[in-house]
Amino acid sequence: MTRISLTVNGKRYERDVAENRTLLRFLREDLGLIGTKEGCGAGECGACTVLFDGLTVNSCMVLAVEADGRAVETIEGEAKDGKLSDLQEAFQKHHAVQCGFCTPGMIMSTRELLHRTPKPTVAEIKEGIEGNFCRCTGYQQIVEAVLDVSGQLEKKGELRHA
């Protein structure tokens, strides 16, 4: 076991962790932050995406001991004071969520993208979430949500009545 000290969503935590414990299991099982999901455990699907000193990582591929002294942000830190963030509001407005299992990771990737590129193009958005698999939505409504929150959506996506 190794003693680590880190901040998660701005709160300070000190814990003893096994050296082989992943950051994902540390967050979910030791801190009870179950919003971060495991989809593959192999760094392939992005469901466990969190921000690690501001940059996205697959938390199933990072050891908890590597997070010593670092700042981690998870989906639990996205809504503030009981209110959804603008990004979450945009996801809700554009139906960018269906089963919701990929959503926390998807939002974290999008958050980093918007930090880096406040007004991303469609190609940049697709690039930015490429590592986050979504089996339900087909991604289009996520792209629309990101365009909207960055003030670039010309027209809301609509079902056409033929």
Place this chain on the structure above:
Amino acid sequence: MLENQDPATLKYVGKGALRAEGVEKMTGQAVYASDMVMPGMLYAQVKKSPHARAKILGIDVSKAEALPGVRAVLVGSELDYRLGLYVVDKDILAKGEVRHYGEAVAAVAADTLEIAKAAVDLIEVKYEVLPPILNHMDALKKDAPLVHPDLGTYDFVKAAFTPVPGTNIANLTKLRKGDVEKGFAESEWIIEREYTNPSVQHVPMETHVAIVQWKTGDDVTIWTSAQSPFTVRSLFCYAFKLPLNKVRVVIPHVGGGFGGKAGIHIEPLVACLSRKAGGAPVKFQATREEEFSLLPCRSALTYRIKTGVRSDGKIVAQKMSMYWDAGAYADYAVNVTRASGYSGAGPYEIPNAWLDAYTIYTNKPYGTAYRGFGHVEFFWGLERHMELVAQAIGMDSLEFRRKNALRPGSVTLTGEVISENSGNVLKCINEAAASIGYGSLSADEKAREKETGRKIGKGIAALHKAPAMPPFTATAVIIRMNSDGTVLVNLALTEIGQGSVTAYSQIVAERLKFRLDQVKVTVEKDTDRDPYDWQTVASKGIILTGNACILACDDLLKGAYETAGQILRAQSCDLDHDDTRVFVRHHPEQGVTFASIAVGYAYPDGNAIGGPLIGVGRYVAQGLSNLDKETGQGYPALDWTYGAHGIVVEVDPATGEFRILKIASIFDVGKAINPDLVRGQCIGGMVQGLGTAVCEGYIYDQEGHLLNPSFTDNKIPTSKDIPDEIDCAVVETPQLDGPYGARGVGEHPMISVAPALGNAIQHAVGAELLHMPIRAEDVWRAMRNSGPIDNWITKTPSGSCRSDPAARRHDPDHAITP
């Protein structure tokens, strides 16, 4: 039901309400079964077969049992229960022989996941490896070894299925309409082709997970990621011979299902571990690799179609042979075969039709339901075939489709007469064609071709599907009013991402004339609390549960009017209501609030009336019959949802690489209850269909090892793979027995994406594709008239999937006559 309501009078139905459980999901607060932890919970792991077919000579669990922290170790020989949806053919753990790679042979429950993993590694299994049957066409041969030698002794659902003992045939569905040989004799053209596709994985982002506690006295609670709580309960109780009231199934949020979680899978094994561990709750969650091989997939299909056409382009006869690769167990595959059988000609009228559909056992992971229930697979062949037939007779394929499309008065394969209210496939086809500018290239497209050197092609494919259900398919809805006039709606149609909670909230708010925020449809399902629902499958939820919602609203209001009428001393027929009060229609000032009567009403003299207001709505599917086993004639369809996709593709003629520039998806949904949710289903299903169309599929080596059980080797579409332009549209021909005229569309967007793409590629570069998925190398080979890379059994695990010539066969006379 209420199909003719003037849209102008509708407040919620037909409008884009926000997802009811969206905030919970957006914040990470929604709890899925994989997030759940119970006090004293143990963790399970499974020992899996590394062989496709082998005799189990012995299992030594002594070392595993001796490991500290191990609380239960199970092997198949201890268990005497058999499972099966339609054919009862599966042991909870393999007994005697393993039948597929990845099959469970032993299992462990331990204090921690780490201990459970270590214990599984300590279990020693001795096998005698046997040659596997991998190709389903081989499995039909007379001398083929039998995957289930005891098939003749298995129980099965006799009204719908026909296993053939002494063969590998788990079911044979037959369909006969008219006189197919006479039809061929009258035909000017006869075109015959064979189309294939491999098994694929559903890939729900949340893998299968269950926590089961088998308490003293045989009280069992199951928390699971399953789609259908009552199916899990009934199959569990059937296997363990328990009364239904002893078993409780709870389903929280579900991280995607797509049919892979429709039946019962890991729950019985986890239950046996809990019982053996003395009643502690036990949790098992499949790894992603286990999701590919321990859990079921979608069946592979070989579809042979022979079509006779008159000189004017009218189809007069069609002979269809479907060979479904069930894998090691029948599960849903036999019903996929049945449903595909009666739908197998697509939305076209075939006066003389003959169809035999086989479900075939092989030594591979088993097939189950997957979004579209066989239609994604057979429509690949059927709609490619329509294209090739049109080409062969020198007719434009759109014109050919129009000529043969079902229209009012047409008779389906099973003898059902299509009416004005059945939906309009012709309109869907025409809309798809118009949206992509079918038949010619625009000036921009021509300029693009010139600039890039790539060829642009446009293709259309139509589709239809009805829910596959038994005649007594039923559901119920209970609405309870709270003392503040809000309502709680209980129903057991599981929210797996499709948006059912939102759609039912809209229907209930509409029918009650309440505000949407007064209505809560519960997300978590619980068989001890919620009323019966058959299954969360088949795109039947909107019709059956939607109707039950309407009926429950009416029942709730009837009770409210009864109480209010007494208080107001008025007849029910003179009452009306809004979202807060029941009042006398001609004296609106005379009224009582819902809140004042919601849990009962007491007069000042102490006499009391009413009591808690509860509305019950029950609905059972109408007009269904079992099909005649020799001819397939009968009424299998609650409703038909029709649709069509149009695709514009750009193909590099040198390399076969392609890019989808536009897709148009059109469905006759009757009425879009929530257009935003319908659009979500259309796009999500279409992209899932693209995965099937371009990249997904199981690859085995010649010993039957699955070579690609991961996202690295089995790609699914990412955000970068979606078409540049997406047009989703609906036609609304009201369904007479649908709520507000609606019919289901959950599965349909996935169907016929692949053939629309194949047809577009053919228009661009002339490649005659017969196998899906369509990869760049397949297009390249097809352009050179090379055979397709066909059966996905390879000798070269690293590298391409080029098949071994010895494993590739094409023998039209392979089928044996049972």
